[in-house]
Amino acid sequence: MAGLIDLARRNWQIFNPSELPKVEKPLMFGILGAADIAPMALISPAKTHPDVKILAVAARNYDKAKAYAQKHGIPEVKASYQDIINDTQIDCVYIPLPNGLHYEWAIRALQAGKHVLLEKPSVNNTSEAEMLFRNPVLSGSQPPVLLEAAHYLFHPAWTQFMTYISPQDVASAKAVLWVPRWQFAADNIRYRYDLGGGALMDLGAYTASALFRIFGNVAEACEECDVQASSIDANCDRSFKARYRFPGGGHGEMEGDLKASLDRWSPNIHVTHRPVVISAKEAGVSLTEAQEAVRVRKIKFTTFVQPAFLHAIEIDDEFTIHAVADKKSVIKRWKKHQTVKCYSFHEAGIEQIGEPHWPTYRYQLEQFVNKVRGRETPQWVDHEASINTLRMIDMAYTAANLPLRPTSK
Numbered sequence: 001m002a003g004l005i006d007l008a009r010r011n012w013q014i015f016n017p018s019e020l021p022k023v024e025k026p027l028m029f030g031i032l033g034a035a036d037i038a039p040m041a042l043i044s045p046a047k048t049h050p051d052v053k054i055l056a057v058a059a060r061n062y063d064k065a066k067a068y069a070q071k072h073g074i075p076e077v078k079a080s081y082q083d084i085i086n087d088t089q090i091d092c093v094y095i096p097l098p099n100g101l102h103y104e105w106a107i108r109a110l111q112a113g114k115h116v117l118l119e120k121p122s123v124n125n126t127s128e129a130e131m132l133f134r135n136p137v138l139s140g141s142q143p144p145v146l147l148e149a150a151h152y153l154f155h156p157a158w159t160q161f162m163t164y165i166s167p168q169d170v171a172s173a174k175a176v177l178w179v180p181r182w183q184f185a186a187d188n189i190r191y192r193y194d195l196g197g198g199a200l201m202d203l204g205a206y207t208a209s210a211l212f213r214i215f216g217n218v219a220e221a222c223e224e225c226d227v228q229a230s231s232i233d234a235n236c237d238r239s240f241k242a243r244y245r246f247p248g249g250g251h252g253e254m255e256g257d258l259k260a261s262l263d264r265w266s267p268n269i270h271v272t273h274r275p276v277v278i279s280a281k282e283a284g285v286s287l288t289e290a291q292e293a294v295r296v297r298k299i300k301f302t303t304f305v306q307p308a309f310l311h312a313i314e315i316d317d318e319f320t321i322h323a324v325a326d327k328k329s330v331i332k333r334w335k336k337h338q339t340v341k342c343y344s345f346h347e348a349g350i351e352q353i354g355e356p357h358w359p360t361y362r363y364q365l366e367q368f369v370n371k372v373r374g375r376e377t378p379q380w381v382d383h384e385a386s387i388n389t390l391r392m393i394d395m396a397y398t399a400a401n402l403p404l405r406p407t408s409k
């Protein structure tokens with residue numbers, strides 16, 4: 001019962017955050033495009049961040065931007081994306097444009113000295129990622145901040161999940177993310193090759209980045225990738241199933257579908273470790289010198305992308321004690337099951353700000369502001385990690401015989 005009340009309270013607060021007063025000179029944000037995701041990913045989280053004010057929005061159509069600004073309480077409307085970038089009052093630019101426009105607008109904003117929060121996936125392919133994240137504008141003594149908005153990595157549930165993973169011991173992992181078939185109409189940006197569409201770009205940005213974190217390395221190869229092409233644009237995958245080989249011999253799989261049937265519950269991740277020898281203390285037993293304890297750990301993380309609504313991390317350990325001289329012997333075998341939930345860092349025993357009702361986006365904003373203000377960022381998406389996500393996606397497109405998303409001119 002208490003769990004249900006917490007669930008209801010948390011979900012109500014996610015959509016109805018109480019506004020906090022702002023500091024004297026908060027960071028001013030401008031938004032490029034009246035995008036669907038911006039209210040959830042930035043406008044709402046900004047309400048509870050004292051150091052963030054959304055100052056302006058621009059859309060390709062002025063009236064659309066005006067209506068959007070009115071609806072979301074944004075004080076200024078600019079005539080173009082470039083006008084946001086040129087505005088000297090604006091410190092930070094949020095870019096929720098179609099993937100194929102991320103590179104161009106991120107470069108323009110960074111060159112104007114703006115800090116950039118860039119939607120996922122950062123750009124269209126690996127070469128664009130290298131050109132962006134290794135651009136000279138990001139070196140020097142005080143370069144602007146650039147962050148790919150891989151928001152799920154900022155939630156304490158991800159930090160907690162990773163404490164149960166030993167990347168070097170992972171034998172296999174599978175990450176899936178399906179969205180229901182009615183979610184995106186035929187004219188959606190996800191079905192436009194010229195705009196960087198495709199399920200691997202959209203959903204694969206999550207599953208691929210999760211896999212290389214779990215294995216602690218980018219894949220050596222994508223061994224196979226089956227895609228279903230979208231009926232709208234044959235170069236855009238509507239769904240994918242990819243299998244990768246990782247250094248050390250582990251295998252990772254990922255699946256995504258932009259038109260999934262309702263019986264598919266996602267997102268989730270399954271991880272299986274190889275058998276590892278553990279200490280008597282870790283096994284919670286006493287051992288003679290002739291014995292050793294071995295653990296095989298399996299982990300399931302349900303709702304890894306939006307853990308704030310509801311999630312569960314289930315850890316299943318199987319322990320065996322055998323004779324060191326005979327690894328096949330079984331002196332004792334037992335199992336242990338734990339289910340862990342973690343909505344704030346406090347729950348994880350970590351001293352870090354956060355509330356159980358903070359969505360991933362709010363945790364992400366906290367760290368983005370910390371970085372801009374020159375403070376420590378315990379969670380972050382390194383530039384090389386963003387490049388690696390595109391490497392994994394490109395490998396899958398190549399294995400599927402689909403062209404890489406086009407490089408910006």
Ligand SMILES: NC(=O)C1=CN([C@@H]2O[C@H](COP(=O)(O)OP(=O)(O)OC[C@H]3O[C@@H](n4cnc5c(N)ncnc54)[C@H](OP(=O)(O)O)[C@@H]3O)[C@@H](O)[C@H]2O)C=CC1
Nearest residue numbers: 033034035036037041059060096097098099119120121189
């Ligand atoms: N972090 C997350 O949870 C999520 C992230 N995303 C990411 O955010 C980005 C935007 O996604 P989403 O909000 O769903 O998309 P929308 O289509 O709602 O928004 C995209 C915006 O891009 C602008 N745009 C500029 N040029 C074009 C063009 N040629 N065709 C279409 N739109 C154009 C439009 O702005 P204008 O108003 O100027 O017309 C539109 O508002 C993507 O990169 C996506 O991967 C998406 C969903 C969730």
Ligand SMILES: O=C1OC[C@@H](O)[C@H](O)[C@H]1O
Nearest residue numbers: 120179183190202203305
């Ligand atoms: O970022 C996203 O998150 C979840 C999906 O619904 C969506 O397609 C995607 O853009």
